[in-house]
Amino acid sequence: MFDRLRDDVRTALAKDPAATSATEVVLTYPGLHAVWLYRLAHALWVRDHRLGARLLSHLGRLLTGVEIHPGATVGDRLFVDHGMGTVVGETADVGDDVLMYHGVTLGGASMRREKRHPTLEDGVTVGADATIIGPVTVGENATVGAGAVVVDDVPPGTTVVGNPARPVSEADGDIEESAAADRGPSPGDD
Template sequence: MLDRIREDVHTALDTDPAAQSRLEVLLTYPGLHAVWGYRIARRLLDADHPLAARVVSHLVRVLTGVEIHPGATVGRRVFVDHGMGVVVGETAEIGDDVQMYHGVTLGGDDPEPVERHPTLEDGVTVGANATLVGDITVGEGATVGAGAVVVRDVPPGVTVVGNPARPVSESDESSDTGDDGTVPQHPPASEPNEDR
């Protein structure tokens, strides 16, 4: 457990340019506190103490603003930056080296007790206020833009934006994009008036 805490603190220091010291990260990073609380809740769940696991999860949510269901699977070096409003559902799976920002939702879309939450493979980044819903997979190294709504699989290494989320092409990345991630179509410039 101490090795995991050291690893998480090191990840925060490497990832967040605002992080000044190990002590600061240990004491003031609620996203890390939420992941650590999740690990305690998960151990309780695995030891067949589901009510205790849910109580710990609830207390962590109250203290950090981050809700990670004890039934979720969370990998190593997961960094929840700023954290507030993050919700990770029961059957969600988060790989190693994943970074999520505030307001991210990994939500379910099926009322039955089946795999119904997203899977984030290793190295995924999810921007602020993104919503990912259903039994979908975001491939290794992919990026989900801020505010995106993702309801379909995202291939490895691809960046998606908008509602509904769709891939950003290389040409789009080098030009201005609209709120929905598309390149705005500008009307042709009007021809000069010869009467002037």
């Protein structure tokens, strides 16, 4: 257990250039506190102490501004930077070494009792205020840009941006075509 706690602190120090010491991270990082409270709530959840798990989860949200449902599955070394407004739904699966910024939503797209939240594979980075909806998969080492809205699977190693989210190369092409249209015809185009 203590190895895991130390691992979480090392992860915060490695992923946040503003972190100056382990003591600072332990005392002042709400994303870290949210993950620790989630782990306690999840332990209750899997032992069928659902009300206690939900109450602890609610307390975690109140104290940190981060809501991680105790039924979600979260891997090792999740780092939620700043955290405020982050929501991780009940059937979400979050892999190892994932970095999420504030305002991220891993939301559901169904009212049925089924897999309805996203899966983030190992090494994923999710930018501030990104929304990932439904049982989609964000592949290993992929990046979701700030403010993106993801409704389809993201291949491993891909960066997506926009609403709806598209791979950067496609988004760049659309931006270039849109900018060209805004400029009007080029000199010599008749």
